[in-house]
Amino acid sequence: MDFGLIEFFKCKIRNPKLKIKKILHFGIPTFQYTNWGKAPNLLITRIKIVADYIEAKKSRLKYYQKIPLYYQTKERKLVLYKPAGKTIEEVRLEKELVPGKLYIKQEDKIKAIQVIQKVFNRQLSEDVRSNNPDKVKETLVNIVQETLAEPRSGSLEGVSETVNILINEYTKDSDVIKNLLIVSKQDYSTVIHSINVMAIVLGYANFIDCSLYDKKILGLSALLHDVGKTKIDTALLTAPRKLTDEEFNEIKQHTIRGHDILSRCNFRYKEIATTALQHHEKLDGSGYPYGITNIEQTAQIVGFIDCYEALTNDDRPYRNAMSPLKTLKLIKQDVQSDKFSRNIFETFAYSLL
Ligand SMILES: [Fe+2]
Numbered sequence: 001m002d003f004g005l006i007e008f009f010k011c012k013i014r015n016p017k018l019k020i021k022k023i024l025h026f027g028i029p030t031f032q033y034t035n036w037g038k039a040p041n042l043l044i045t046r047i048k049i050v051a052d053y054i055e056a057k058k059s060r061l062k063y064y065q066k067i068p069l070y071y072q073t074k075e076r077k078l079v080l081y082k083p084a085g086k087t088i089e090e091v092r093l094e095k096e097l098v099p100g101k102l103y104i105k106q107e108d109k110i111k112a113i114q115v116i117q118k119v120f121n122r123q124l125s126e127d128v129r130s131n132n133p134d135k136v137k138e139t140l141v142n143i144v145q146e147t148l149a150e151p152r153s154g155s156l157e158g159v160s161e162t163v164n165i166l167i168n169e170y171t172k173d174s175d176v177i178k179n180l181l182i183v184s185k186q187d188y189s190t191v192i193h194s195i196n197v198m199a200i201v202l203g204y205a206n207f208i209d210c211s212l213y214d215k216k217i218l219g220l221s222a223l224l225h226d227v228g229k230t231k232i233d234t235a236l237l238t239a240p241r242k243l244t245d246e247e248f249n250e251i252k253q254h255t256i257r258g259h260d261i262l263s264r265c266n267f268r269y270k271e272i273a274t275t276a277l278q279h280h281e282k283l284d285g286s287g288y289p290y291g292i293t294n295i296e297q298t299a300q301i302v303g304f305i306d307c308y309e310a311l312t313n314d315d316r317p318y319r320n321a322m323s324p325l326k327t328l329k330l331i332k333q334d335v336q337s338d339k340f341s342r343n344i345f346e347t348f349a350y351s352l353l
């Protein structure tokens with residue numbers, strides 16, 4: 001049972017002794033109520049309403065033609081506002097002639113995400129064609145954020161189209177991907193990191209001139225390699241200090257959790273789930289989660305570029321970003337100790353020239 005930040009504070013004010021646990025969705029704070037037994041009845045009803053329905057974002061209402069929307073009465077009952085198949089007229093939205101808050105049923109959540117993914121993917125094609133790198137990145141962040149807020153079968157597959165658009169446009173104009181990396185890196189998060197890794201991986205794929213099929217596998221595997229982090233405490237992921245062994249062991253679990261999530265999705269390529277599992281493995285067996293040495297090629301490429309991207313960006317507040325050259329020098333030590341493939345290292349270094 002999940003609920004949002006405002007609900008969290010309301011509950012705390014009414015009953016400070018309630019135990020409420022913060023859980024993690026890519027930068028979006030969500031809370032779980034952990035001691036049902038002690039909750040006053042009124043509060044249970046209130047939370048249940050919020051749990052069965054989710055608030056719809058105002059900016060997205062016009063797209064929810066296929067999704068029934070609900071509003072809350074003074075008696076706190078949720079009542080149908082518009083059925084599936086009806087659109088809220090733009091003029092009503094502009095003049096704010098709709099209830100302050102509208103809700104979507106939990107069971108329609110995946111359908112609502114798919115609607116938004118389609119809208120944003122269309123937007124992405126337009127942004128790419130209009131040659132506006134800031135807008136392309138903004139739309140990509142929106143797509144990935146929307147998708148990773150509900151990381152499961154039905155929503156994750158929607159980014160296949162996103163990667164298709166980027167690959168198709170990239171074959172026409174290689175600057176599309178290069179520009180993705182130039183735009184500002186503010187608010188560095190797993191979403192931005194995943195997009196950056198995908199952009200660098202697609203640049204690498206283009207340099208080695210692999211097939212369209214392989215580019216799709218590489219692009220999707222890169223974009224979703226850290227999906228398991230949605231199941232790790234955000235506070236741990238962004239801790240401005242060195243982690244304890246126990247905390248680091250928890251973070252390591254993102255590989256296994258990512259593999260679990262992606263194995264349950266309907267992707268045509270098994271490499272996507274395998275990459276989530278193996279991208280922190282090293283060829284000398286010193287990696288995690290299992291210390292294996294026979295790592296799939298896609299996982300090796302994504303793992304290498306993942307490491308490069310994290311070092312060239314400020315992924316943790318206590319660390320400083322490094323220049324590409326310094327990063328390559330540092331990674332070279334890992335190549336010499338047989339952690340990374342020499343072939344991937346050399347090809348990647350040439351691709352940067
Ligand atoms: Fe990772």
Ligand SMILES: [Fe+2]
Pocket residue numbers: 193225226306
């Ligand atoms: Fe990563």
